[in-house]
Amino acid sequence: MPEHDDTPNLDDIFTAYTTGGPLAAPAGAAAAQHVARRRRTTRIVAASVLAVAILAATPAIASTWTDQNPPALPADTPTAPVPSSSPTSSASPTLSATPSAPPPDGQIGKTELGNAVLELPAWPDYLKEHCPAGQVKFSDGTAQLAPNSELQVNILDVVHDDLDRDGAQETAALINCTGVEMGESRVLAFDRNASDTIVTMGLVTGHVGDIAWIRGIRVKDTFVEVEVLDAAGEGIVEGFAQSQWRTYSWSGESFYQSSGPSTFRPNPRVTDLSISGGDTRLVPDGANTASGTLRLTVRNKGPRQASDPYLTVDLPTGVTVTSLPATCETSKTPNGTRYLCWLPALAAGADTVVDLPLSAPQSALDGAQPGKWKATIVWGHTGTESGDGKGWPYPEPDGAEDDNSANGNLLLAP
Structure with a gap:
């Protein structure tokens, strides 16, 4: 101062x-x-x-203020909602959650699904010309690429559960596209959108990895459980294919395997058999006959022992096996005779030689077109399902050569 x-x-x-x-x-x-x-x-x-x-006097002073517009706080200062002092105003609902609409009900029955338009993902290349994909119209659970198409898509089974955990049900369906000689199965999941239209959630699983066929589906605790078969399960008699249940879950964008086995152990009935042989010359042994030996070599390339393989040999009319092994049987064919012979178990990596003594009239061998033989080595189910009296052959490993059959000429030696 x-x-x-x-x-x-x-x-x-x-x-x-x-x-x-x-x-x-x-x-x-x-x-x-x-x-x-x-x-x-x-x-x-x-x-x-x-x-x-001053601090002690503040409440008393503040109680006498009539200004309801205090200075603005800095932009980054958190603020709490202030109730209105007007008795006629209502509290703002900004802190209350707005009730949302319940998720659509995706529980779709087999009949409804089988008469709907469904979005199907593309099939593998070998089926693209035979199986419909994209927007596909189903009728009574089936659909075809064309009216005369060899293959047909079928909805085999449906199950329901809350697959995406939104509180509403979704639908999983087992669908296949099959014909006489080929086909594939898969599991797809479906839901509804807000417009009540059926939409495809995604592919649960198909023929991926070592899965050769899908036999069944079920649900448990928001998961899809799928029964899968190993190589060549479809078309093979019951008891051949190995089966497993694998579990799949929804990630929010797609399905993935969440539990269960991911591979099959080697199938004990899948092994690679081969047969070889060459032209056979028969030597004249009389006024009008000739004889010789058809030698066939059977090999098991592995990886498993073939416990009971059998050999079929087709010979033209007039040519016979003169000393038939006890494990063989015969049947007539339109062009001659079929011989079917059971062989001993053949270990992986082993081979065996089969000699069949033959006899034939020289006139059957000394023509412009020589007679031919054909032989096939098979390991599989016995029965009549295949139409040839022997049932279905077991498959061979992927990549195996097509050498389980052989043929050659029957010639008259000079």
């Missing part, structure tokens, strides 16, 4: 008040020094007391 200013010093007055000193300042230089010393020693204490006094 300037020395010539005669206005009373408020700091000094307040200091005197708070320290119990006299409210009237003493006159003279000594008094001025006394006041200065007290000012220096009590300034901090006075400031603290003043702050406490």
Whole structure:
């Protein structure tokens, strides 16, 4: 404060008040020094007391404000909602969640699904010309690429569960596209959209990895369980193919295998058999006959033992096996005779030689077109399902050569 200013010093007055000193300042230089010393020693204490006094008075002062528009807070300062002071205004519902519509019900019956238009993903290349894909119209559970198509798509089974965990049901369906000689099976999941239209969620699984066929589906705890078969399961008699149940889950975008076995152990009935032989010359042994030996070599390339393989040999009319092994039987064919012979078990990597003694009239061998033989080595189910009296052959491993049959000429030796 300037020395010539005669206005009373408020700091000094307040200091005197708070320290119990006299409210009237003493006159003279000594008094001025006394006041200065007290000012220096009590300034901090006075400031603290003043702050406490102001804070204590704040509620009372604030209660008398009528201004309802306090200064704006900085932009990054969090604020809480302030109730309106007007008795006629209603509270804002900004903190209340707006009720959402329930998810569509995707529980679709087999009949409805079998008469709907469904989005089907593309089939493998070898089936693209035979099986419909894209928007496919089903009727009574079936669909075809064309009315005269050899293959047909069929909906075999449907199951329901909350596959995407949204509180509503979805539908999983076992679908195949098959014909006489080829086909494929797969599992697809379906749902409805907000417009109640059936939509495809995705492919659960198909013929991937070592899965050769799908035999059944079921659901459990929002998962799809699929019964899968190993190589060449379709078309093979019951008991050949190995089966497993594998579990699939929805990731939010697609299905993936979440539990269960992921591979098959090697099928004990799948092995690679081969047969070889060459032209056979029969030597004249009488007025009009000739004889010789048809030598066939049977090999098991593995990986499994063939426990009961059998050999079929077709010979033209007039050519016979003169000494038939006890394990063989014969049957007539339109062009001659078929010989079927059971062979001993053949270990992986082993081979065996089969010699069949033949006899034939020279006239059957000495023509412009020589007679021919054909032989096939088979390991499979016995029965009559295949139409040839022997049932279905077991498959060979992927990549096996097509060498389980052989043929050659029957020639008259000079």
